[in-house]
Amino acid sequence: MSVSQKQIADALNLSTITVSRALRDYPHLAADTRERVLQKANELGYRKNRAQLSSPSEKVKRAGIIFFEAPDQAHMSFASKLKTMTFYSLQQECKRMKVETLIETVDLEETPQIVQNRTIDAAFIFGRYSPHSLTSLAGIPSLAVSSYIDGTGISRVIADNQNGMKLATEHLIRLGHRKIAFLGYKESHTRLFVERSNGYLLAMHENGLTPESHFIPRGQKDIRIPEGCTAIACSSDSMAYFVAHRLQAAGMSIPEDISIVGFDNLADEMISHSQKISSYGPNWEQMGRSAARILLSDPELCHQGEFTLTISGKLYDHGSTASPKS
Known part of the structure; x- marks a missing residue:
């Protein structure tokens, strides 16, 4: 039976992508890691198959x-x-x-x-x-x-997703907020919002704060803001701008009355909103x-x-x- 790159990765406790890069002589890889992979591949009798061409x-x-x-x-x-x-x-x-x-x-x-x-x-x-x-x-x-x-x-x-929302939540904590809510969309066909919720939970627990997460279906118009909440971490910018619009319609000012952070950094896209939302933006x-x-x-x-x-x-x-x- 032929040896796979995954078997090499498991034997060395490395990721499959690291093994693949070592076997392809990827330039930006530590020399000792490359040597370990090549040695283990030789020990296990790994051979490139014909589908693994060079170009x-x-x-x-x-x-x-x-x-x-x-x-x-x-x-x-x-x-x-x-x-x-x-x-x-x-x-x-x-x-x-x-x-x-x-x-x-x-x-x-x-x-x-x-x-x-x-x-x-x-x-x-x-x-x-x-x-x-x-x-x-x-x-x-x-x-x-x-x-x-x-x-x-x-x-x-x-x-x-997780670390990005953790950074956004920690930003609120550094400003002095202690009662911070998380609002996310309830979707079964993606893990994005769960991962972002986990980042929020990590930040809250590491700082000894009590988390309060709420997931709502997309399209739901009524959003309940927890009593006493001074800041909201939203799972996406679309959620953040929707929440901001609702709060401003209720007479609240951002950030004077409540702070909001989002995820995606779509400020340039939200041209109809006068208040831009601070946000974690992936590359x-x-x-x-x-x-x-x-x-x-x-x-x-x-x-x-x-x-x-x-x-x-x-x-x-x-x-x-x-x-x-x-």
Whole structure:
């Protein structure tokens, strides 16, 4: 039986992507790590198979960029700045690597036509997909970009959701806030908001504060702000701007009466809002470029075990936070 890169990774307690990079002589990798991987590969009798060619263009000629759309988000694949930035940088990196791209939007449970026709060699997955959505992709190297769900076996390139929300919450704590609520969307087809909630919980517990998390369905108009709350950490900028609008309509001022932080950094996109929201912003362009490089450089890697590459970002202060009233 042939030895896989995952077996080497497990033997060395490394990630599969690190092993893959060592075997491909990736330039930005510690020399001792590369040596450990090569030694273990030799011990286990690892041999590259014929699918693992040296040139990206020999592996993947045509890649699909598939946008799965949930019922409440139909026709919104390019509605947000973050999706546009990620898609554009991904597509440009594909172009640089001489790989043709085909784009398709499909319903949550629909099989993409480019998959049915087997006209692609690899697939980038965007949007809210389900385990059933991925059954048609069997045999096609695939990578989820930004959003993902557990238990599907598909690798992904995602934002640093947990640490990003932890940083945003810690920003509020440093300002002196002690009663901070978390508001998130209740969605079954993504782990994003749960991860961000976990970051909020970590920040609160590490500082000895009592957390209060609330998840609401998308589209719900009534939002209850916990009594005595002086700050709100929102799971996304769309949630943050919606909450800000509701609070201002009720006569509250931001940040004088209440502070708000979000996630995504879409301040430039919210032109109809006079008050911009401070927000953690991932490097969306880097996410697109990294996704393209990983899948196109080594598509077999995505068949050898689930892995996650996290893209970091930073907190952008747009003036929606301040110390609480004394």
